[in-house]
Amino acid sequence: xxxxxxxxxxxxxxxxxxxxxxxxxxxxxxxxxxxxxxxxxxxxxxxxxxxxxxxxxxxxxxxxxxxxxxxxxxxxxxxxxxxxxxxxxxxxxxxxxxxxxxxxxxxxxxxxxxxxxxxxxxxxxxxxxxxxxxxxxxxxxxxxxxxxxxxxxxxxxxxxxxxxxxxxxxxxxxxxxxxxxxxxxxxxxxxxxxxxxxxxxxxxxxxxxxxxxxxxxxxxxxxxxxxxxxxxxxxxxxxxxxxxxxxxxxxxxxxxxxxxxxxxxxxxxxxxxxxxxxxxxxxxxxxxxxxxxxxxxxxxxxxxxxxxxxxxxxxxxxxxxxxxxxxxxxxxxxxxx
Amino acid sequence: xxxxxxxxxxxxxxxxxxxxxxxxxxxxxxxxxxxxxxxxxxxxxxxxxxxxxxxxxxxxxxxxxxxxxxxxxxxxxxxxxxxxxxxxxxxxxxxxxxxxxxxxxxxxxxxxxxxxxxxxxxxxxxxxxxxxxxxxxxxxxxxxxxxxxxxxxxxxxxxxxxxxxxxxxxxxxxxxxxxxxxxxxxxxxxxxxxxxxxxxxxxxxxxxxxxxxxxxxxxxxxxxxxxxxxxxxxxxxxxxxxxxxxxxxxxxxxxxxxxxxxxxxxxxxxxxxxxxxxxxxxxxxxxxxxxxxxxxxxxxxxxxxxxxxxxxxxxxxxxxxxxxxxxxxxxxxxxxx
DNA sequence: CTGTTAGCGCATTCAT
DNA sequence: ATGAATGCGCTAACAG
Numbered sequence: 100x101x102x103x104x105x106x107x108x109x110x111x112x113x114x115x116x117x118x119x120x121x122x123x124x125x126x127x128x129x130x131x132x133x134x135x136x137x138x139x140x141x142x143x144x145x146x147x148x149x150x151x152x153x154x155x156x157x158x159x160x161x162x163x164x165x166x167x168x169x170x171x172x173x174x175x176x177x178x179x180x181x182x183x184x185x186x187x188x189x190x191x192x193x194x195x196x197x198x199x200x201x202x203x204x205x206x207x208x209x210x211x212x213x214x215x216x217x218x219x220x221x222x223x224x225x226x227x228x229x230x231x232x233x234x235x236x237x238x239x240x241x242x243x244x245x246x247x248x249x250x251x252x253x254x255x256x257x258x259x260x261x262x263x264x265x266x267x268x269x270x271x272x273x274x275x276x277x278x279x280x281x282x283x284x285x286x287x288x289x290x291x292x293x294x295x296x297x298x299x300x301x302x303x304x305x306x307x308x309x310x311x312x313x314x315x316x317x318x319x320x321x322x323x324x325x326x327x328x329x330x331x332x333x334x335x336x337x338x339x340x341x342x343x344x345x346x347x348x349x350x351x352x353x354x355x356x357x358x359x360x361x362x363x364x365x366x367x368x369x370x371x372x373x374x375x376x377x378x379x380x381x382x383x384x385x386x387x388x389x390x391x392x393x394x395x396x397x398x399x400x401x402x403x404x405x406x407x408x409x410x411x412x413x414x415x416x417x418x419x420x421x422x423x424x425x426x427x428x429x430x431x432x433x434x435x436x
Numbered sequence: 437x438x439x440x441x442x443x444x445x446x447x448x449x450x451x452x453x454x455x456x457x458x459x460x461x462x463x464x465x466x467x468x469x470x471x472x473x474x475x476x477x478x479x480x481x482x483x484x485x486x487x488x489x490x491x492x493x494x495x496x497x498x499x500x501x502x503x504x505x506x507x508x509x510x511x512x513x514x515x516x517x518x519x520x521x522x523x524x525x526x527x528x529x530x531x532x533x534x535x536x537x538x539x540x541x542x543x544x545x546x547x548x549x550x551x552x553x554x555x556x557x558x559x560x561x562x563x564x565x566x567x568x569x570x571x572x573x574x575x576x577x578x579x580x581x582x583x584x585x586x587x588x589x590x591x592x593x594x595x596x597x598x599x600x601x602x603x604x605x606x607x608x609x610x611x612x613x614x615x616x617x618x619x620x621x622x623x624x625x626x627x628x629x630x631x632x633x634x635x636x637x638x639x640x641x642x643x644x645x646x647x648x649x650x651x652x653x654x655x656x657x658x659x660x661x662x663x664x665x666x667x668x669x670x671x672x673x674x675x676x677x678x679x680x681x682x683x684x685x686x687x688x689x690x691x692x693x694x695x696x697x698x699x700x701x702x703x704x705x706x707x708x709x710x711x712x713x714x715x716x717x718x719x720x721x722x723x724x725x726x727x728x729x730x731x732x733x734x735x736x737x738x739x740x741x742x743x744x745x746x747x748x749x750x751x752x753x754x755x756x757x758x759x760x761x762x763x764x765x766x767x768x769x770x771x772x773x
Numbered sequence: 774c775t776g777t778t779a780g781c782g783c784a785t786t787c788a789t
Numbered sequence: 790a791t792g793a794a795t796g797c798g799c800t801a802a803c804a805g
Binding site for chain 3: 104106107108118119122123126128150151153154155157158159
């Protein structure tokens with residue numbers, strides 16, 4: 100299928116010089132005569148020469164590639180994180196290999212293997228909702244390949260992490276609902292396997308407590324982030340004898356779906372029920388009513404995670420640090436509350 | 437940084453056998469004693485052995501990797517195409533390398549080089565809005581690496597392409613507006629550099645013509661798909677002495693932004709102005725009013741493009757085909773019209 | 774069934 | 790300033 104690809108040897112032969120000289124000319128080594136370099140560069144251009152990453156990856160300890168493992172990218176959140184990460188990777192001369200796992204643990208494991216096979220110099224990870232065994236990620240640590248978690252982090256592993264003020268954001272959101280006179284505030288939370296669910300739930304709980312509102316277990320539901328299931332839980336809330344007057348959702352996609360279902364049921368937002376999300380995805384201000392939500396700096400998260408990873412790559416294993424960077428959040432009040 | 441990675445040689449040494457035997461055991465070659473294979477597999481697992489893609493990429497003609505070049509992935513369209521493509525790539529045992537160009541021609545060229553360096557076996561491409569020189573893509577053809585275009589295709593290159601019924605979809609959308617009694621239908625089109633703009637515009641023009649409506653050049657605007665600029669053009673339409681009573685937009689993100697701006701201006705949708713989009717992105721039914729749009733099979737586009745590419749990879753250059761596959765579209769009528 | 778050898782494309786010693 | 794030789798990890802051809 101593939102024709103012969105142009106190699107440094109082709110250039111060397113054509114010019115009647117050695118491979119080494121060509122290599123030097125191409126990589127910008129100082130010890131090459133200016134005229135030789137010029138000839139090599141010219142011919143390389145004409146022959147559409149392109150360095151072969153595989154031979155370089157094989158030679159060098161560094162592949163100059165970092166990998167990013169995300170659970171999905173149908174919603175805008177992860178693509179935006181990726182854009183941030185890619186920005187920094189590129190600046191540092193790294194390529195970014197992206198893999199999405201479709202929220203499947205098995206796919207995540209397979210993707211992790213691919214990353215290993217590609218000899219990534221480091222790995223950015225946000226886990227699937229199913230992941231609760233981390234062996235496939237711990238391998239990286241053992242092999243001396245740094246990992247940085249973002250968003251959906253693994254508590255069990257001592258590595259750098261980037262999260263946002265989940266607790267504070269959730270607290271602010273719920274306090275806001277209380278300030279608006281809401282008494283029965285429900286929480287549609289994420290999977291118990293994700294610590295992000297716990298942090299946001301804690302903020303919710305503490306805001307209630309602080310305002311002397313008794314948390315009601317009937318009003319707290321964990322779900323697996325599979326959007327079609329939102330309907331089940333929202334309908335459950337709506338048919339409760341003592342219906343909630345507000346729902347705080349784990350994230351924006353969930354909140355948007357919640358709004359859709361409430362509207363379908365004929366109830367009014369925010370008059371009958373207020374809805375608040377978390378993230379400030381770009382859709383949030385487009386829907387009707389516009390969503391009150393906790394803004395998080397999404398591409399900043401990608402940039403920060405990449406920065407931490409690149410820094411870690413420069414260090415030897417013994418020097419590895421494990422900071423947890425917490426980015427700011429900010430409540431954005433719109434008409435859904 | 438990196439510790440020593442486990443290689444087949446490590447396994448061979450440990451077991452007192454040769455590298456070749458280990459290699460055979462690992463790759464499932466038939467000529468290996470069952471007990472030997474078992475021992476190798478066991479040890480490989482214990483040592484967390486992982487094949488090195490670079491050495492394989494170097495050895496084989498095939499890298500078993502395909503690349504995908506997209507102009508952006510902040511909106512849901514391209515991620516969804518990628519998911520479709522990845523599905524098929526994975527089934528066929530191929531890895532997918534994703535690169536996004538942020539609508540920048542220069543970045544696209546750089547990304548194309550990366551793909552070349554990674555020795556992709558084939559390339560899926562949807563161009564940036566800026567791309568009108570195709571040298572960086574033609575190189576692939578010359579090197580015998582097949583390309584398949586999707587969505588934003590290059591007319592100049594004779595390669596397989598996947599598009600949708602742009603003309604028919606646009607025609608149906610405009611006919612629908614006319615059926616609803618609209619007389620002055622504006623068209624917010626994409627860049628003239630993209631043939632997709634022309635195809636959709638033709639559908640618009642012909643629908644008008646068929647209904648004996650004189651096309652009005654004041655009502656046709658081309659823009660570069662940079663969302664912030666939508667405001668300029670929509671405001672231009674709104675302040676026209678003879679204001680349009682409908683706007684047909686090149687795609688959904690544009691239509692959604694258009695709706696936002698019209699609402700901001702205080703006009704009612706669809707009473708004062710109807711808006712129709714193209715794509716049926718998942719946001720389209722969430723906004724207020726829900727968007728009337730032309731549905732296109734998004735992940736199907738990714739799957740089809742990948743299928744065409746994989747087929748092409750199996751063929752020698754002389755056997756290459758260049759079919760243009762046209763996927764169905766369907767008008768979805770909602771409340772914005 | 775298994776071992777030996779060669780070589781993929783390149784950067785990097787070590788010579789000259 | 791340049792060339793020759795080496796090896797990264799692996800598979801395939803050849804030899805037993």
